[in-house]
Amino acid sequence: MYATCLYCKTNLGANEAVETFPIGRRLAFDSAKGRLWVVCHLCERWNLTPIETRWEAVETCERLFRDAKQRFNTENIGLAHLDEGLDLVRIGKPLLPEFAAWRYGDQFGQRRKRTVILTSALGAAAAALAVGSVPLTVLALGAVGAFRAAEAVAQRVKETKLVARVPRSDGETLTVLGGHLPLAQIKTDLGGRTGWQLELTHLDGTDRMGGDHAMNAIALIMPSINGTGATARRVSRAIKRLEVHADPVGYMRSIAAISSHYTRPGDRGSLTSLPVDMRMAVEMAANEENERYILAGEIGLLEMAWEEAEEIAAIADDLTVSPEIVRQLDQLKAKRPSDSGVDRS
Numbered sequence: 472m473y474a475t476c477l478y479c480k481t482n483l484g485a486n487e488a489v490e491t492f493p494i495g496r497r498l499a500f501d502s503a504k505g506r507l508w509v510v511c512h513l514c515e516r517w518n519l520t521p522i523e524t525r526w527e528a529v530e531t532c533e534r535l536f537r538d539a540k541q542r543f544n545t546e547n548i549g550l551a552h553l554d555e556g557l558d559l560v561r562i563g564k565p566l567l568p569e570f571a572a573w574r575y576g577d578q579f580g581q582r583r584k585r586t587v588i589l590t591s592a593l594g595a596a597a598a599a600l601a602v603g604s605v606p607l608t609v610l611a612l613g614a615v616g617a618f619r620a621a622e623a624v625a626q627r628v629k630e631t632k633l634v635a636r637v638p639r640s641d642g643e644t645l646t647v648l649g650g651h652l653p654l655a656q657i658k659t660d661l662g663g664r665t666g667w668q669l670e671l672t673h674l675d676g677t678d679r680m681g682g683d684h685a686m687n688a689i690a691l692i693m694p695s696i697n698g699t700g701a702t703a704r705r706v707s708r709a710i711k712r713l714e715v716h717a718d719p720v721g722y723m724r725s726i727a728a729i730s731s732h733y734t735r736p737g738d739r740g741s742l743t744s745l746p747v748d749m750r751m752a753v754e755m756a757a758n759e760e761n762e763r764y765i766l767a768g769e770i771g772l773l774e775m776a777w778e779e780a781e782e783i784a785a786i787a788d789d790l791t792v793s794p795e796i797v798r799q800l801d802q803l804k805a806k807r808p809s810d811s812g813v814d815r816s
């Protein structure tokens with residue numbers, strides 16, 4: 472196997488993540504077609520690897536990509552950054568459901584554990600305050616009163632706590648406290664570019680924002696709204712809600728349209744009044760869209776490079792392929808895991 476770029480003759484570098492193919496710091500692969508490229512870090516051209524060197528390497532790349540927690544997918548391209556310093560570019564159907572289960576399942580699970588620990592600690596502290604040489608009934612009443620007092624203090628702290636400093640389109644920064652969160656609401660915006668907007672209350676009043684600024688604001692405030700976390704089953708339900716929409720923007724539009732149906736008496740259809748799985752899906756959607764925006768330029772360039780490289784690869788493989796290679800390729804396809812994701816609930 473060559474170790475220098477076929478186009479600019481630069482050394483392609485090395486990696487320790489793919490033992491059967493230790494060449495290159497960015498590998499692109501297509502499991503369905505059995506393609507493997509080494510992407511040159513200097514000229515960014517895709518170097519097609521010889522067919523006989525691909526089989527185990529493609530399988531390893533697929534497994535490493537699926538296990539990666541830092542990855543982003545579009546309709547045709549996936550990009551993952553491994554801790555070992557290797558970048559993987561995956562061609563094919565996106566793996567968002569499985570990715571979300573790995574990434575957000577951990578996040579919401581950790582929040583839930585912290586909530587359980589904090590609640591238990593509050594109960595123990597309240598009981599300790601009420602302990603003394605008093606009758607059992609008085610002790611019980613005292614414990615209840617102490618617990619309610621502790622809850623009131625905790626609620627006050629929560630309402631006055633700084634949640635986020637949200638940048639506005641004009642460069643100003645909005646200060647959002649915990650007490651402002653019950654007033655945050657996603658609303659329909661028929662005249663806007665995306666069809667929805669965020670109504671956000673803060674120290675200086677209330678603002679309406681749309682587009683990227685609204686997505687950023689939602690990503691900043693939702694961790695506090697979803698601060699109690701959730702079970703793996705609820706995370707799975709949230710992922711399924713996202714799956715039925717083409718993109719995060721479409722999901723936000725759906726939330727704007729239906730949020731009024733999930734209100735409690737006295738509220739205004741706020742984000743805090745939505746069912747837990749819908750709130751979690753809102754946070755996931757905002758994070759995914761913000762990361763897509765950050766990586767959009769790189770992903771776009773990768774897609775263009777892939778289209779050119781695939782044309783060359785198709786011609787090259789057709790010229791060299793033999794019946795035995797076709798048989799091995801069919802076996803590789805059959806062994807490839809399902810793209811439908813894994814339900815980890």
